[in-house]
Amino acid sequence: MNKKVFLSGVQPSGKPHIGNYFGAMKQFVDLQNEHDGYVFIADYHALHSLRNPKEMNENIKNILLDYLAIGIDPKKVTFFKQSDISEHTELTWIFDTITTMPFLMRAHAYKDAEAKNKEIDVGTFNYPVLMAADILLYSPDVVPVGADQKQHVEIARDIAEKFNSTYGETFKLPNSKIMKDMAIVLGTDGRKMSKSYGNTIPLFAEYEEIKKCVMSIVTDSSGGIPQNVFAIHRLFRPEAELNKIYKEKSGKYKDLKEMLVEDMEKFIAPLRERRKEFAKDIPKALAILKAGSEKAKKVASKKMEEVREKIGVQVY
Numbered sequence: 001m002n003k004k005v006f007l008s009g010v011q012p013s014g015k016p017h018i019g020n021y022f023g024a025m026k027q028f029v030d031l032q033n034e035h036d037g038y039v040f041i042a043d044y045h046a047l048h049s050l051r052n053p054k055e056m057n058e059n060i061k062n063i064l065l066d067y068l069a070i071g072i073d074p075k076k077v078t079f080f081k082q083s084d085i086s087e088h089t090e091l092t093w094i095f096d097t098i099t100t101m102p103f104l105m106r107a108h109a110y111k112d113a114e115a116k117n118k119e120i121d122v123g124t125f126n127y128p129v130l131m132a133a134d135i136l137l138y139s140p141d142v143v144p145v146g147a148d149q150k151q152h153v154e155i156a157r158d159i160a161e162k163f164n165s166t167y168g169e170t171f172k173l174p175n176s177k178i179m180k181d182m183a184i185v186l187g188t189d190g191r192k193m194s195k196s197y198g199n200t201i202p203l204f205a206e207y208e209e210i211k212k213c214v215m216s217i218v219t220d221s222s223g224g225i226p227q228n229v230f231a232i233h234r235l236f237r238p239e240a241e242l243n244k245i246y247k248e249k250s251g252k253y254k255d256l257k258e259m260l261v262e263d264m265e266k267f268i269a270p271l272r273e274r275r276k277e278f279a280k281d282i283p284k285a286l287a288i289l290k291a292g293s294e295k296a297k298k299v300a301s302k303k304m305e306e307v308r309e310k311i312g313v314q315v316y
């Protein structure tokens with residue numbers, strides 16, 4: 001029986017945080033045993049926010065180590081880098097020609113930028129189309145992501161339908177896969193954990209950094225249960241246990257935060273150690289990524305041949 005296929009990516013736009021992990025990255029590890037998987041570093045997507053080449057280069061190497069450390073197994077998953085596969089940008093152009101501006105203007109990211117009166121570059125506007133190409137080239141059944149990416153997967157579906165109805169059945173329609181309890185992991189200020197809000201807890205934080213982040217969690221003094229602490233704590237200890245503990249220690253915010261620090265350290269320390277091991281041999285890690293890109297390239301170029309055939313540019 002053919003295995004189902006999953007695909008997802010993470011931008012190398014800085015250190016991954018526990019929101020990225022519980023919302024998306026953990027799912028990749030959980031899915032890799034029963035699915036064929038594609039996991040990639042979305043470096044071209046990161047260009048819209050990261051224009052320092054040295055930092056980009058470092059971030060790509062860092063996220064590579066991060067993925068290996070969380071347990072992505074390159075024997076089970078095709079693990080690659082977006083910019084190695086030129087078919088992603090090629091297909092984006094073809095999709096651009098069948099996608100209307102009003103349709104893309106409905107995307108949340110565009111609307112947010114517009115509401116903030118930001119000067120919006122074409123890349124940011126077109127971001128969902130590149131994402132549609134990322135996804136559709138590999139015919140995944142499911143795309144594991146956090147809730148903030150749900151609309152992007154729906155846009156990919158819509159673009160696939162538009163292409164299929166214009167040129168004939170070519171692309172499989174993907175579905176997002178969102179963890180019910182982890183759809184939006186909250187940050188230290190109670191808003192969605194996000195690099196742009198500065199409210200993150202890095203996934204590979206050292207003990208002192210964990211402590212600093214946890215102590216900075218905003219608590220309101222009205223009730224006995226600090227909701228923002230609880231919201232993060234539930235990622236590391238079953239809620240049933242926490243309910244009891246938080247009731248017993250009602251109002252004792254410092255004690256509860258100290259307990260969260262220890263629970264997080266227990267979880268993060270082994271990941272940090274694994275990462276240090278992989279970091280000892282960067283050339284080996286890079287070779288894994290390169291081999292993955294070579295594998296992905298074969299799949300993507302086969303799909304592009306089919307697309308070129310369908311749109312009528314294939315004459316030789």
Ligand code: TYM
Nearest residue numbers: 008009010011019020023024042145146149183184185193
């Ligand atoms: P990125 O790099 O912003 O985030 C990576 C993944 O982490 C999830 N995530 C969260 N989940 C729960 N709670 C949070 N607070 C939280 N913050 C982030 C995101 O939903 C995402 O799944 N556009 C994508 C990268 C991408 C992609 C793709 C993903 C490019 N092409 C194709 C899937 C398929 C992004 O910016 O993710």
